[in-house]
Amino acid sequence: MNDTTLPLAQDQNLDPYQGAEGTDIQHADAPILLQYWQTLIRWKWVVLGIMVACLAAGTIITLLSTPQYTATTRIEINREQQNVTKVEGIESPQSTQDDEFYQTQYSNLQARSLAQRVARQLRLANNDAFFAAHGAEAPGGLISGGTATAGNAREEQLREAVxxxxxxxxxxxxxxSRLVDISYSSASPDISAMIADAWAAQFVATTxxxxxxxxxxxxxxxxxxxAELGTRLEDSERAAVAYAANKNIVALGQSESADGKTIVERTLVSSDLEALNSALSEATTERIAAESRAATRGPTSESSTNPAIxxxxxxxxxxxxxxxxLMVQFEPGYPRAKALQEQIQSLDGAIAREEGRVSSSRSSAYREAAARENDLRGRVDALKSQLSDQRRNQIQYNIFQRxxxxxxxLYDSLLQRYKEIGVAGVALSNIAVVDQAQVPNKPSSPNLLLNIALAFVAGIGLSFLALIALEQVDEGLHDPSSVGRLLNLPLLGSVPMADDDEDATEALKDSKSHLSEAYFSVQSNLSFATAHGFPRSLMTTSSRPAEGKTTSSVALAAALGRTGKSVLLIDADMRSPSCHEYFGxxxxAGLSNMLTGNKTLQEVTxxxxxxxxxxMSAGPTPPSAGELLSGNRxxxxxxxxxxHYDHVLVDSPPLLGLADxxxxxRAVEGAVFVVEADGVAVRGLRSSLARLRQAHGHIFGAILTKIDSRRASYGYGYGYGYGYGSQQDD
Known part of the structure; x- marks a missing residue:
């Protein structure tokens, strides 16, 4: 049986004036959150499957994972360096104040070069326990010998360890804070603690x-x-000394100015000139004194001071x-008196002679003093001339000296800077280890609860992506509000999915059943489709079979019959007839007999x-149904x-693939397009409607069937009508 799924009723309230004019019936879009909820309900089994798979995978992976132990070493990184030498390096102290300082330090802590230092220090390339703690295959030892193959093997093992x-x-x-934690995880607690401490130590050493x-x-x-300045200094000093030796410039005293220039204070010539000039002054003084003594007549002070005189x-x-x-007692002729007189005369002669000698020595001293003065004056004049020449030569000497x-x-300053840079590296490190790594006594991972939570989050993410992908692939109609927007057709009514055990015939006989109420709403909307009310001739069709068009045809015909109208339902689907089965x-005999002229209307109804x-059933299946329908018959x-009847309803075949x-x-006033919710893609529906419009067929609107009532909530009309009816049944 075709199209045997029985929908339940839904009360669909439409604007009668809009229906009468044949325009699109307006439906308010559902709230966005409600649309998301409807999408979730539509694909609930897919979402549930993804969530269960993710949770199962997270649980299995957690139970099968090797326990990991994490050891942590905490270090402190200071901006300022502790400089015990008080000597600045070549880097500016302000360079550590940049905002990028700590980011640079964090990147250096994860540098490959630091990992290589740790691997070399701990000899991890040959440590089988290290590789086993990470679930990796042990390197298997180095290749003996000094060949290139052995070198390549060492590098490869070191690369794997790094x-x-x-x-x-x-x-x-x-x-x-300035604190940074260095954590290392492995299956061995001891190895984790060892590597965490080594990492911090090597980072300090690297810095x-x-x-x-x-x-x-x-x-x-x-x-x-x-080296260059040393050579230049040696050459310049040698040139200065050679020039001084060549020009007889002998410096006896030198000093250094505030700007470091050498100043020659005294030379040998100037010192000699100073001494000779002093001697000349003394000689002049002596000559003047001698000249004064020589010019004096008579006794002088020298006579009184002369010891002999x-x-x-x-x-x-x-x-x-x-x-x-004796003269008191004796006469001058007394011998003794006479002898004394001779003695006195002899002494007077000696005194006179001695005084004459003193006077002669004064003249000689004057002559000597004058000669000495003249000699010294000549020598001073000679030294003056020599000093003048030396001063002229000293100008060039000073150039060499400068x-x-x-x-x-330059040499001293560069040498000092060289020494400072050499000791600048003695500054203490700005990195200090605050806490050494402790050997962990319990594993840090896997964490079952955390992994389940992560699996749950991953399941949500994958479900979200799956829903987006499915929604992009699934182009079927999901709710009545999208009919007018996607198909440009008025929505005549929407019918939810029926229970499997509902009997269509019994439901149609009961005017208060859900089926009768739903299609009575559709029949009411169709009564505004034309100026004369419900169309006298009407066909129901769909894009493909099993979308509910036959059920819709039977239900509409039954609803019209209950209003007191005489209705004829024609089963025009001669390829797959099913209307007669609804009524047992x-x-x-049927339509095919009338089209061939074998039967009359009364005989086949x-x-x-x-x-x-x-x-009117379809009758025996003809060889070519399209040829029978192509004429005017x-x-x-x-x-x-x-x-003979007030209304004629035609249950026609599907549109896709058939010309029926x-x-x-062309023989009826218009058509009702039946669409299954979540069924044919929108492009297929549009293609079917295009075929119908190409035949100049008029379309009154669409009926959306097989809507899942458990996930549908499309506004007041459906929610109240269906919900109220359910409550009454209860």
């Missing part, structure tokens, strides 16, 4: 090495410059005194037992039937 280190280390900065290496280029450059005078005074005593001083200053009738409803049958429905549309 890759494992980088995959299992985690750098976690502590927010709002110190980097600081020292940063001065290597500067030291190399300074060494080259020092003083002694002679003393002897004369004694002789004179003794002579005077060049030597400049080279010496035979299909021995049968009473259905429902009020006002008769049915079917139109004539419709006109003849309208002469377009041919039938």
């Amino acid at each position: 890759d494992l280190l980088l995959d299992h280390v985690t750098i976690t900065p502590i927010s709002r 110190i090495d980097r600081r020292f290496e940063s001065t290597a280029d500067a030291r190399k450059f300074l060494e080259q410059r020092l 003083s002694n002679l005078r003393q002897q004369r005074a004694l002789a004179a005194a003794e002579y005077a005593e 060049e030597a001083d400049t080279n010496r200053q 009738l035979t299909n021995d 049968k009473d259905t037992g429902l009020r006002g409803l008769h049915v 079917f139109r004539a049958i419709i006109e003849e039937a309208l002469g 429905a377009p041919l039938i549309s």
